[in-house]
Amino acid sequence: MYQVKARVLSNEKVGEAHYRMKLEVSQIAKDARPGQFVHIRCSSDHDPLLRRPFSIHKCAQGRIDILYQVVGGGTRILSKKRRGDQLDLLGPLGKGFEVEPAFSKIFIVSGGIGVAPLYMVAQEITRLGQGKEVTALLGAKNKELILGKDDWESLGLRVMIATEDGSEGYQGLVSALFERLILSQTSLSLAVYSCGPVPMLRKIAELSSHGGFFCQVSLEQRMGCGLGACLGCVIRGTSGYLRVCKEGPVFDAQEILWDDPDLEIR
Amino acid sequence: MGNIPDLRVSLGRIHLRNPVLVASGTFGYGEEYKDFVDPGELGGIITKAVTLKPRKGNPPPRLAETPAGLLNSIGLENPGVEMFLKEKLPHLKRLKTKIIVNIAGEKKTEYLYLAEKLGKRGGIDALEVNISCPNVEKRGLIFGTSADLAFSLVKGLKQATDLPLIVKLTPNVTDITEIAQAAEEAGAEALSLINTISGMAIDVNTRRPKLGAITGGLSGPAIRPVAVRMVRQTFQKVNLPLIGIGGIMSAEDALEFILAGATAVAVGTANFVDPAVSLRIVEGLRQYLRKMRIDYFHHLIGDLRI
Ligand SMILES: Cc1cc2nc3c(=O)[nH]c(=O)nc-3n(C[C@H](O)[C@H](O)[C@H](O)COP(=O)(O)OP(=O)(O)OC[C@H]3O[C@@H](n4cnc5c(N)ncnc54)[C@H](O)[C@@H]3O)c2cc1C
Ligand SMILES: Cc1cc2nc3c(=O)[nH]c(=O)nc-3n(C[C@H](O)[C@H](O)[C@H](O)COP(=O)(O)O)c2cc1C
Ligand code: FES
Numbered sequence: 271m272y273q274v275k276a277r278v279l280s281n282e283k284v285g286e287a288h289y290r291m292k293l294e295v296s297q298i299a300k301d302a303r304p305g306q307f308v309h310i311r312c313s314s315d316h317d318p319l320l321r322r323p324f325s326i327h328k329c330a331q332g333r334i335d336i337l338y339q340v341v342g343g344g345t346r347i348l349s350k351k352r353r354g355d356q357l358d359l360l361g362p363l364g365k366g367f368e369v370e371p372a373f374s375k376i377f378i379v380s381g382g383i384g385v386a387p388l389y390m391v392a393q394e395i396t397r398l399g400q401g402k403e404v405t406a407l408l409g410a411k412n413k414e415l416i417l418g419k420d421d422w423e424s425l426g427l428r429v430m431i432a433t434e435d436g437s438e439g440y441q442g443l444v445s446a447l448f449e450r451l452i453l454s455q456t457s458l459s460l461a462v463y464s465c466g467p468v469p470m471l472r473k474i475a476e477l478s479s480h481g482g483f484f485c486q487v488s489l490e491q492r493m494g495c496g497l498g499a500c501l502g503c504v505i506r507g508t509s510g511y512l513r514v515c516k517e518g519p520v521f522d523a524q525e526i527l528w529d530d531p532d533l534e535i536r
Numbered sequence: 537m538g539n540i541p542d543l544r545v546s547l548g549r550i551h552l553r554n555p556v557l558v559a560s561g562t563f564g565y566g567e568e569y570k571d572f573v574d575p576g577e578l579g580g581i582i583t584k585a586v587t588l589k590p591r592k593g594n595p596p597p598r599l600a601e602t603p604a605g606l607l608n609s610i611g612l613e614n615p616g617v618e619m620f621l622k623e624k625l626p627h628l629k630r631l632k633t634k635i636i637v638n639i640a641g642e643k644k645t646e647y648l649y650l651a652e653k654l655g656k657r658g659g660i661d662a663l664e665v666n667i668s669c670p671n672v673e674k675r676g677l678i679f680g681t682s683a684d685l686a687f688s689l690v691k692g693l694k695q696a697t698d699l700p701l702i703v704k705l706t707p708n709v710t711d712i713t714e715i716a717q718a719a720e721e722a723g724a725e726a727l728s729l730i731n732t733i734s735g736m737a738i739d740v741n742t743r744r745p746k747l748g749a750i751t752g753g754l755s756g757p758a759i760r761p762v763a764v765r766m767v768r769q770t771f772q773k774v775n776l777p778l779i780g781i782g783g784i785m786s787a788e789d790a791l792e793f794i795l796a797g798a799t800a801v802a803v804g805t806a807n808f809v810d811p812a813v814s815l816r817i818v819e820g821l822r823q824y825l826r827k828m829r830i831d832y833f834h835h836l837i838g839d840l841r842i
Contacts, residue, residue, distance in 0.1 A: 271571040273811060311809065316604040316757050316785075320808055360811065492599045494606070494808040499564035501584075501613045502599040511593060511613065532596055532748060 271363065271497075272297045278355045279333065281348075285415050287340040288383065289349050296332040298361045304390035305366030305488055305520040308336065309496035311358040312344040322348075323493050323515070325387035325465075326362060337386040337417060363496050364519050367391045367486050371398055373461040378406040379448050379474055381466020385417055387488045387519070391463045396425050405430060405451070409444025409466065413437040445473035455481055462486070462523075468534045475523035485523040489514055490535055506530045541825035543818070543833045545579075545799050547777045548725035549700050550662050552579035552634060552800060555833060556790065556818045559781050559804035560584060560638035560664060560704070561610065565624040566631055572811035577818060580634030582664050582728075582802055583624070586654075587639070588646045590616035600737045600746035604783075605758030606805050607735050609749035612640055612669075617653055629659035636702065640666040643673050644689055648696040655697030663699050665690065667715075668706040668731045668753075680706040680731075683718035690722035700725035702779065705770075707759075708734045712766045713773040720774045728779035728802060729770060730763045756805040757783040764796050771797025771838055785813065787820025797838040 272295075279292040298308065309321040322344040328335040340349050351357065369391065376395055380388050385408060395404055404427040410416050412435045422429045431439030432447040440447045444466070452460075460481065464474045465488040478485035491514040494502035498516035505512055506527040512518060517525075526533070543554035560582045566575060575581055593613025600607045615623070620637075628635050637660050641647040647665065654660055667680035667689065679685045686703070693701055703719040705712055707730040716727055732753025737746040745751075763782025770778060780793025781802045790801045806813045825833060 273572055318601055319604055319606060319756055319805070320599075320601055358810070492597055492601075494599050494608070494805075495562070495568070495811070496808075497564075497568045497811065499568035499584075500562060500599075500608075500808060501593060501610050502608060504593070504596050504598060504613075506596070511596075535597070 271360065273358070273360050274298060275356045276359045278351050278353055278357060280353055281351050284337070284417055288415070288417060289338055289340070290327070291336050291338070291348065291351065293334050293336070293357065293359070294332060295334055295359060298359065299329045299332050299334050302326045302329045302334060302362040303366040304369070304394050305387050306362040306364050307387070307519060308334070308359045308361035309363055309493070310348070312347040318344045320494060321360065321496060323496060325488065325519070327386045327389055329390060337383065339383045360496060364515055365517065367463055367520050369394050369398060370461070370484070373459055373484065374402055375457065375460045376402060376404045377448065377452070377460070377462045378404070379409070379444055379462060379464040379466070380407070381409045381444050381470040382411070382415065384464070384466030384488070387465050388463060389418070389421065392422065392425050392427060396427065404428065407432060407444050407447055409433070409447070409470070411435065443470065445470045448474060449477055452477060452481055457481065457483065460484070472528045475526065475528055478523055486520050487523050487526070488519045489521060489526070489533070490519065492535065505533060540831050541822055541833065542831060543821060545834050547662075547700070547702065547779065547799060550634060550725070554579045554818050555794070555800035555821070556814055557582055557636070557779065557800055557802040558807060558814050559802035560666065562804040562807045566628050569807070569811050573815055576632035577815055578633050579800060580636055580661065581628070581631065582636040583628070583638050584614055585612045585638045585640040585666055586614055586617050586620045586650065587612060587641060588617055588650055590614065590619065595748035597746065597748050600752070602735070602737055602754065603758060605754050605756040606808075607737055607747060607752040607754055608732070609747045609752035611749060617650055621653070621657060625657065625659060634661040635659060636662045636664050638664040638666050638704070640669050642669060642671065644671070644692055647689060648692050651693050651697040651699070655699045660699060662702055662725065663693075663697065664702040664704050664728060665693060666704050666731070668704070668708070678706060678708070680715055681709050683714045686715050687718040687722045690719050690724055694723040702726045702728050704731055705729040706731045707762060707766055713769050716770045716774045720776050724776060726777045726779060726799075727770065727774070728781055730759070730766055730782050733759050733762065755783065757785055759783050760789060760792070764792050767793055767798050768796040768840070784817070785809070787817045787824060790817050790821060791824060791836070794836050795838070795840045799834070799837050
């Protein structure tokens with residue numbers, strides 16, 4: 271874990287309220303694992319006061335990318351940053367995805383901005399070797415919000431798109447597309463990695479549990495320290511409260527109490 | 537030592553290398569910040585609350601940000617004193633700094649039992665008594681809002697342990713100096729103030745409270761002026777050393793508390809914003825002393841020019 275002053279290399283608008291920021295952070299980039307996050311201080315005064323967590327989207331040669339959506343004050347400030355600006359970052363934080371060489375059939379299922387933490391898992395899987403059947407299902411409201419499709423295709427895996435308005439690929443929710451594809455499959459060597467809105471993850475978790483698949487999801491909660499100290503970021507797990515910043519943000523789907531309505535961020 | 541400027545201060549029998557502590561609940565049990573802070577450079581660590589039995593804490597969401605502030609409703613989640621002794625204390629003991637254990641309870645007997653248990657173990661320098669808790673035997677009346685309850689609790693603790701007792705005052709009272717005086721009479725070694733200010737925030741789109749527990753405690757820069765005022769009032773009424781707490785983000789903020797009469801400070805919410813802020817504050821205080829040509833930090837305590 272490091273605290274660094276990271277230089278912004280670029281901050282490009284990639285969707286209606288979506289941005290990709292490249293940051294120069296040599297130590298964090300060296301240690302980062304798929305699914306981990308950085309905790310960013312968006313403002314040096316007290317508005318907003320707390321840091322904001324963002325998944326590490328990509329990571330290479332002393333740099334990381336984050337992919338983010340402007341939803342409030344902190345992300346709005348981030349969207350104004352320019353090349354050469356500095357940001358105070360903590361990272362890499364949290365527990366990431368686990369990729370086992372034994373998995374032969376893998377689904378990566380993303381909804382909206384949930385694509386952010388999944389790209390590095392896909393990279394890791396392709397690095398781990400041949401002979402795997404890997405499918406990435408990218409879902410969004412419309413085709414403009416399918417972010418980084420070319421990147422995914424360049425990894426050499428099967429990419430399928432689901433849009434709610436049908437402007438590209440399957441028309442409907444990405445969880446419904448997933449359901450079709452895995453119809454009546456049961457397999458212990460099938461693994462699913464997913465991130466997106468809670469209702470979608472709930473569905474993916476349920477289907478995976480029925481199929482007996484290995485399923486990991488990346489979840490969110492409002493955060494304080496990001497280091498496991500304040501106990502502010504908990505969600506309900508089957509064994510009690512779990513800290514998203516420490517036991518997560520990536521969890522085995524079966525660790526989570528999915529019927530808790532408060533899993534959705536207020 | 538004899539280093540000038542000299543940052544050492546004493547809270548009764550507790551001698552600190554410098555006046556900067558980290559506040560309860562914001563620094564875990566010392567392990568979480570190890571990549572950012574060498575505890576040996578701090579005056580001391582005040583741990584997350586320890587209770588007799590494990591506590592699950594409140595339902596999420598537990599945090600909500602407000603203007604320059606943070607509302608929290610953690611609900612004293614902690615593993616209980618047995619686990620604390622087994623799993624947290626051995627690590628804390630190895631840190632080269634003062635270890636102050638924050639204790640909380642729902643009944644007087646719980647506090648006494650806790651104090652007795654902790655007092656028998658070496659490695660603890662003081663107890664900080666969180667009296668912002670409801671007393672289930674008094675229909676939920678908060679210990680720290682009644683001078684009688686506070687007096688009786690501290691008096692009992694005094695008999696239960698030889699460890700120095702730092703009583704942590706709640707600001708959610710009409711006159712904090714009454715409770716401060718009660719704690720002093722009962723034998724407190726020092727006082728820390730303030731705990732969080734009771735508050736609430738609502739999401740108008742969903743019409744739901746922002747916290748799972750509905751209400752919570754406000755901390756951060758938003759509460760600093762209230763805390764400074766309370767330290768000043770308490771300094772005028774009691775003779776105990778005070779630990780100033782509330783929204784301290786910088787050395788300058790810390791100095792406000794010192795000039796108002798605090799002997800030391802504890803840094804809370806700021807640790808979330810900058811995990812190394814406590815060390816920056818120590819350095820900032822040193823620079824201030826040099827700039828002002830003051831050799832001894834303790835000369836500043838209460839040195840307010842009116
Ligand atoms: C581990 C983790 C990884 C994340 N990765 C990404 C990412 O890669 N890209 C991305 O765009 N976002 C990500 N988020 C969400 C991101 O942190 C929030 O969108 C951000 O904190 C909002 O800050 P704000 O000041 O702009 O909004 P605020 O003004 O704080 O809030 C605006 C709205 O955003 C939502 N929100 C606030 N905080 C969070 C939060 N911590 N998590 C989810 N929703 C929140 C709430 O609905 C709120 O009403 C991640 C969150 C976590 C916990
Ligand atoms: C997340 C969080 C948890 C806290 N937990 C405790 C606690 O367990 N016991 C306690 O006495 N005070 C607790 N506090 C109060 C702080 O120690 C401190 O008194 C208060 O936050 C004001 O200081 P600040 O504005 O610098 O944070 C907690 C505060 C926060 C923000
Ligand atoms: S954010 Fe503090 S424990 Fe997770």
